[in-house]
């Protein structure tokens with residue numbers, strides 16, 4: 001018997017929501033059922049863009065309750081600014097919907113804990129949309145990390161920097177929208193660090209030291225960070241993240257016998273190189289099947305249909321661990337967000 005079509009709703013019809021809708025439109029077993037935004041015209045335009053010939057039109061709402069109370073909605077994709085994720089995710093979990101929420105899930109770990117608790121209480125699936133962990137290339141990298149070619153793992157170096165036009169009210173620079181380099185892009189450096197350690201060593205060793213150099217924007221959010229995570233025995237991950245700077249955005253994974261290089265935009269990489277200290281280099285290319293979002297969407301539907309509340313690929317504990325690191329980095333950078341006052345740590 002074929003499975004019932006999975007009905008998605010989008011909250012926050014901005015730029016990344018189009019990529020999500022494009023993947024849903026090309027995947028089997030699901031459709032975009034509704035979209036919710038604050039601006040009726042923009043929301044209607046999004047619904048019109050992604051309505052498919054021969055199918056019911058995508059519903060356009062300005063009231064999130066219309067999505068949460070619609071029994072036809074199976075899953076909600078939240079793609080608002082970071083500071084606005086928490087309330088929409090909580091409402092969706094309370095309504096029993098499966099939730100795929102854009103990174104960063106929330107501005108701090110305490111808010112993350114509350115959402116994880118809500119996922120457990122309401123037995124509703126929750127996953128942060130860390131799509132990098134689902135990319136085909138990363139499956140090959142995992143095999144390289146496990147087969148021992150690196151010898152001892154020595155460290156990682158990565159950058160994720162882009163020069164955003166300065167606008168104090170934008171989601172990138174506004175403290176009220178939980179802007180800043182860390183939640184917007186640094187999360188990828190941290191996630192990649194944890195992913196490499198998990199696949200090379202089987203676990204993330206405890207941090208023995210954390211060094212942070214920060215450059216703040218006029219709004220008080222971090223515009224740029226240089227971070228060194230120290231795991232002891234000389235094993236480090238060093239990265240730069242910024243919203244006011246250009247960088248090559250590569251990742252190098254360094255071992256005693258060679259290096260793995262992701263030569264461009266490591267978080268969405270389709271190409272990697274193995275550069276041995278001796279011998280021939282090797283390059284692999286693994287293109288996306290659709291646009292890179294397909295596997296996180298499939299995983300959400302698989303888990304929701306199986307009645308699971310979290311995925312082994314991006315489990316709740318992983319999201320909370322990254323949020324915990326980000327809390328510590330922000331504290332060392334001297335950045336205190338309004339969300340840290342509204343949701344102080346209870347840990």
Ligand SMILES: NC(=O)c1ccc[n+]([C@@H]2O[C@H](COP(=O)([O-])OP(=O)(O)OC[C@H]3O[C@@H](n4cnc5c(N)ncnc54)[C@H](OP(=O)(O)O)[C@@H]3O)[C@@H](O)[C@H]2O)c1
Pocket residue numbers: 011012013014015016017036037038039042043079080081082084102103104129131171177183184
């Ligand atoms: N996975 C990726 O590769 C990727 C890439 C870029 C961004 N992202 C993530 O996706 C999320 C959205 O980013 P984006 O670049 O798509 O942002 P965006 O273009 O600004 O879109 C955000 C949408 O959220 C809605 N919204 C709801 N409450 C809002 C508020 N208080 N202020 C402003 N907008 C509000 C807006 O629609 P209405 O005005 O109609 O409500 C807007 O269209 C962020 O979490 C970001 O980190 C992920």
